Amino acid sequence: MAKRQKRFLVLADRPVNKDGFIKEWIDVGLVAMDSPNDPKPSIKIENGVVVELDGKRREDFDMIDTFIADHCVDKSVAQEAMAIDSLKFARMLVDINCPRSELVRLSVGLTPAKVVSILRELNVVELMMAMQKLRSRKTPMNQAHVTNLKDSAPLLAADAAEAAYRGFAEIETTVGVVRYAPMNAMSLLVGGQTGRPGVLAQCAVEEALELSMGMRGLTHYAETVSVYGTEQVFVDGDDTPWSKSFLASAYASRGLKMRYTSGTGSEVQMGYAEGKSMLYLEVRCIMVTKGAGVQGLQNGSISCIGVPGSVPGGIKTVLAENVATVLMNLEVASGNDQTFTHSIERNTARMLMQFLPGTDFIFSGYAAEPNYDNMFAGSTHDVDDYDDYLVLQRDLQVDGGLIPVTEEGVIAVRNKAARALQAVFDELGLPAITDEEVELATYAHGTKDIGDRNVPEDLRAIDEFMKRGGTGLDVVRALAKRGFKDIAESVLRMQIGKVAGDYLQTSAVYTEKFEVLSAINDPNDYEGPGTGYRLQGERWEKLKNIPQAIDPKDI
Amino acid sequence: MAQQGSELSPEMIAAAVKRVLASLNESAGKSGTVNPASTAGGLDAKKDYPLAIKRRDLVKSATGLALDAITLDKVVEGKIGFDDMKIHPDTLEYQAQIAISAGRPHIAKNLRRAAELTRIPDARVLEIYNALRPYRSTRQQLLDIADELETKYQAKICAGFVREALAVYEKRGRIKK
Amino acid sequence: MQISEELVRQIILDVLKQEQGEGKPAKRQDEQVPPLSFKELGPAKTGTDRNEVVIGVPPAFGTHMTKTIIDIPHREVLKELFAGIEEEGVKARLVRVNRTADVGAVAHDAAVLSGSGIGIGILCRGTTVIHQRDLEILQNLELFPQSPLVDKDALRAIGRNAAKYAKGEHPSPVPTRNDPMARPKYQGLAALLHNKETQYVKPGAPSTELSVQL
Numbered sequence: 001m002a003k004r005q006k007r008f009l010v011l012a013d014r015p016v017n018k019d020g021f022i023k024e025w026i027d028v029g030l031v032a033m034d035s036p037n038d039p040k041p042s043i044k045i046e047n048g049v050v051v052e053l054d055g056k057r058r059e060d061f062d063m064i065d066t067f068i069a070d071h072c073v074d075k076s077v078a079q080e081a082m083a084i085d086s087l088k089f090a091r092m093l094v095d096i097n098c099p100r101s102e103l104v105r106l107s108v109g110l111t112p113a114k115v116v117s118i119l120r121e122l123n124v125v126e127l128m129m130a131m132q133k134l135r136s137r138k139t140p141m142n143q144a145h146v147t148n149l150k151d152s153a154p155l156l157a158a159d160a161a162e163a164a165y166r167g168f169a170e171i172e173t174t175v176g177v178v179r180y181a182p183m184n185a186m187s188l189l190v191g192g193q194t195g196r197p198g199v200l201a202q203c204a205v206e207e208a209l210e211l212s213m214g215m216r217g218l219t220h221y222a223e224t225v226s227v228y229g230t231e232q233v234f235v236d237g238d239d240t241p242w243s244k245s246f247l248a249s250a251y252a253s254r255g256l257k258m259r260y261t262s263g264t265g266s267e268v269q270m271g272y273a274e275g276k277s278m279l280y281l282e283v284r285c286i287m288v289t290k291g292a293g294v295q296g297l298q299n300g301s302i303s304c305i306g307v308p309g310s311v312p313g314g315i316k317t318v319l320a321e322n323v324a325t326v327l328m329n330l331e332v333a334s335g336n337d338q339t340f341t342h343s344i345e346r347n348t349a350r351m352l353m354q355f356l357p358g359t360d361f362i363f364s365g366y367a368a369e370p371n372y373d374n375m376f377a378g379s380t381h382d383v384d385d386y387d388d389y390l391v392l393q394r395d396l397q398v399d400g401g402l403i404p405v406t407e408e409g410v411i412a413v414r415n416k417a418a419r420a421l422q423a424v425f426d427e428l429g430l431p432a433i434t435d436e437e438v439e440l441a442t443y444a445h446g447t448k449d450i451g452d453r454n455v456p457e458d459l460r461a462i463d464e465f466m467k468r469g470g471t472g473l474d475v476v477r478a479l480a481k482r483g484f485k486d487i488a489e490s491v492l493r494m495q496i497g498k499v500a501g502d503y504l505q506t507s508a509v510y511t512e513k514f515e516v517l518s519a520i521n522d523p524n525d526y527e528g529p530g531t532g533y534r535l536q537g538e539r540w541e542k543l544k545n546i547p548q549a550i551d552p553k554d555i
Numbered sequence: 556m557a558q559q560g561s562e563l564s565p566e567m568i569a570a571a572v573k574r575v576l577a578s579l580n581e582s583a584g585k586s587g588t589v590n591p592a593s594t595a596g597g598l599d600a601k602k603d604y605p606l607a608i609k610r611r612d613l614v615k616s617a618t619g620l621a622l623d624a625i626t627l628d629k630v631v632e633g634k635i636g637f638d639d640m641k642i643h644p645d646t647l648e649y650q651a652q653i654a655i656s657a658g659r660p661h662i663a664k665n666l667r668r669a670a671e672l673t674r675i676p677d678a679r680v681l682e683i684y685n686a687l688r689p690y691r692s693t694r695q696q697l698l699d700i701a702d703e704l705e706t707k708y709q710a711k712i713c714a715g716f717v718r719e720a721l722a723v724y725e726k727r728g729r730i731k732k
Numbered sequence: 733m734q735i736s737e738e739l740v741r742q743i744i745l746d747v748l749k750q751e752q753g754e755g756k757p758a759k760r761q762d763e764q765v766p767p768l769s770f771k772e773l774g775p776a777k778t779g780t781d782r783n784e785v786v787i788g789v790p791p792a793f794g795t796h797m798t799k800t801i802i803d804i805p806h807r808e809v810l811k812e813l814f815a816g817i818e819e820e821g822v823k824a825r826l827v828r829v830n831r832t833a834d835v836g837a838v839a840h841d842a843a844v845l846s847g848s849g850i851g852i853g854i855l856c857r858g859t860t861v862i863h864q865r866d867l868e869i870l871q872n873l874e875l876f877p878q879s880p881l882v883d884k885d886a887l888r889a890i891g892r893n894a895a896k897y898a899k900g901e902h903p904s905p906v907p908t909r910n911d912p913m914a915r916p917k918y919q920g921l922a923a924l925l926h927n928k929e930t931q932y933v934k935p936g937a938p939s940t941e942l943s944v945q946l
Contacts, residue, residue, distance in 0.1 A: 066723055067723075071664075207684075208685065211684075212677065240688070240689055240720065240724070242720035242723070242724075243687035246668075249665055249672055293664045480630075495640050496625050498641070499641070500622060500646065501647060505662070506659065520600050520657050
């Protein structure tokens with residue numbers, strides 16, 4: 001064009017136009033929730049065995065079909081559930097007179113294609129209504145990412161403490177350098193309990209390494225246990241539904257909470273979506289999770305969010321997959337954990353879908369560090385968004401899981417966590433954390449404000465700690481010996497929690513009194529206005545009281 | 556990491572002896588308490604959960620310690636080790652019953668497999684997991700693992716699960732050739 | 733100040749770029765890059781020369797697809813990799829892996845064919861892995877998962893590091909980069925490109941030895 005229209009020049013400059021958008025490509029499955037290649041719902045059961053699933057005969061089943069047919073589908077309700085018209089079922093999802101318990105009873109009688117045909121009937125507001133009713137735990141909560149570009153232990157401990165103090169119920173780290181994993185886990189173990197006793201911590205790395213850290217008492221739960229919706233991609237991910245189920249049992253056998261991870265877009269991203277819609281494949285992942293007897297799932301596209309984010313209806317589909325998860329009576333950690341847009345508007349709109357109805361974990365990773373330090377390649381929201389988020393909670397009277405804090409309080413817990421870790425390192429013979437490092441970590445915004453650690457020395461020392469069979473109890477002893485008795489007690493209580501196993505149940509977290517809160521003793525009982533979780537009373541007083549609000553009494 | 560080491564390290568033998576002793580002590584001293592197997596009908600999600608609060612009497616660690624017996628002082632003095640703080644298979648069975656009572660039979664199945672795996676050392680659990688990954692094991696290797704689970708660890712459910720996996724892997728060509 | 737033709741060219745390009753606005757939509761440029769002229773030399777053989785690195789490319793590389801996600805022509809990609817390897821006094825050999833377009837598998841196949849046991853796998857869009865024969869497929873020596881960040885400098889450094897591994901050295905990894913905004917801009921496109929690429933995969937087909945005039 002020779003001459004450009006000035007409004008278009010301005011529009012071309014808007015952040016949203018830096019995002020990538022793709023038109024649907026049905027043949028390969030670059031389509032959100034409605035592909036003509038998606039099978040038609042059907043089920044046939046003979047002598048208690050599923051012999052046909054979504055139009056496929058048993059002899060033609062792939063691994064995933066077989067696993068769903070044999071481990072997820074409840075043959076005693078399948079006929080009843082499949083006989084319900086999809087539109088009618090969709091209406092039941094939003095009908096306040098149809099209780100959650102009835103829906104989850106029927107859900108295990110559904111096939112993947114049937115679930116998709118039901119979800120297709122709902123618009124985005126209805127999907128939020130369904131989420132509000134179906135989420136497993138009554139009280140909504142939140143998870144944070146705690147990472148940094150340098151894998152700096154004192155900074156991880158300080159960030160973990162602040163995240164816990166601000167109200168995150170779970171904190172998750174990962175690594176820049178893989179060999180740092182146990183040291184990062186230890187930093188969260190100490191920092192998390194410093195910020196708020198009872199917070200759960202994990203370290204996301206390769207499956208076998210992740211499990212071995214849990215076995216050593218360095219973590220409390222795991223989440224990066226990926227499942228996929230086509231057999232080829234599952235195998236390319238170096239697992240099968242059976243190996244992953246065995247892994248799930250291995251976690252439980254050590255008293256460790258665990259959930260799987262999946263998400264729309266991963267199959268097409270890996271090139272083998274078989275032309276099926278992203279949602280159809282994701283529902284298969286959800287049913288594999290259910291069949292494995294795992295208590296929950298992290299989904300909402302997760303690391304592939306750029307894929308559904310680029311096609312029509314993709315972001316709505318991300319909510320639909322969250323809803324399918326809770327329909328299956330699972331815990332959901334509902335995404336919002338990866339950058340997917342340059343546009344603040346798109347970013348907030350996408351987050352509101354889970355924030356407004358509330359989920360078990362609205363974010364499966366809010367960046368508790370600046371995004372440049374987020375080693376999950378950036379989250380949707382980071383430390384610089386804390387105040388916006390707190391104001392959104394206050395504006396809309398919604399509990400998003402965070403509480404207002406004071407600067408003094410944050411400085412205090414950050415400092416205490418860094419000092420506690422300093423003592424632990426000293427006791428365990430790990431490379432010293434200097435007083436200067438403690439000070440820098442306490443006041444830092446991110447790694448730009450701290451120095452470098454000696455990486456080879458850190459790695460050698462933590463390798464050595466693992467080789468000599470170090471465990472979480474060594475951390476307890478070190479803390480107690482150096483006068484951090486309260487933190488020692490908390491780290492120990494978390495380990496004792498694994499002996500009781502209460503937090504193996506669905507959607508479990510710990511309160512600061514180390515009492516488990518889960519879908520068993522805090523079940524979501526939403527049945528319309530006046531029921532379910534209400535932000536009111538003491539909690540509302542706390543959330544609305546942001547420090548920057550002017551008190552009329554002061555004027 | 557923990558994946559190496561021969562199968563008969565002194566630590567493992569010690570741990571095994573400890574476990575056997577613990578289970579002997581338990582069955583000997585249990586006349587007054589509820590027998591896990593005899594909680595007929597199973598535990599109730601509403602009445603008995605969380606176990607750590609409502610049924611503290613039932614929960615013991617893998618080596619037989621009651622929850623109240625695990626204190627910071629004893630840990631610091633070295634009287635309690637990491638092995639004393641692992642979950643007992645009976646506890647997993649109780650949690651399975653609670654899951655069933657709360658309408659979650661799928662979770663119960665997983666917890667019952669887990670109860671069996673408590674008897675297997677960490678390193679071996681990791682090895683078996685790796686062996687179940689695609690193309691890792693031959694037919695015979697998976698059959699051997701199933702037998703090992705059944706005879707060496709009395710892990711009948713897990714053994715069946717491995718045999719089931721083998722059948723599917725063979726059908727779908729995911730076996731090591 | 734010396735004003736070279738190159739500098740003038742650069743300034744003109746910069747001005748033009750500003751005129752068009754910085755935040756250009758992430759639209760594919762339609763600039764055509766001609767395919768490379770490969771010569772197929774038969775089935776790829778396992779090398780015996782310990783002083784070599786094998787570069788593996790997937791079926792569509794340089795033929796059906798000719799540039800990376802940030803529009804580096806595949807000719808330039810190979811030039812940089814070869815140059816990096818040769819700078820270290822190591823020989824580079826090129827093979828086409830026909831059976832897969834999975835970057836880990838392409839790289840591992842290359843490593844298995846390599847006399848030194850070190851291979852590089854690079855996808856059409858630029859995703860790259862340095863692999864070693866005796867590692868598991870999902871492991872690697874170095875991984876560059878964000879294709880928009882694989883530029884010419886990175887490619888040269890990848891070649892250099894692969895050669896160093898081949899010589900038995902322990903080089904510092906090519907610095908990893910993290911751009912939280914690469915996903916929003918490129919991930920959908922990356923999925924599209926990957927699906928184009930996998931259409932040319934021939935499961936079970938052996939790899940072929942290639943020579944190419946750069």
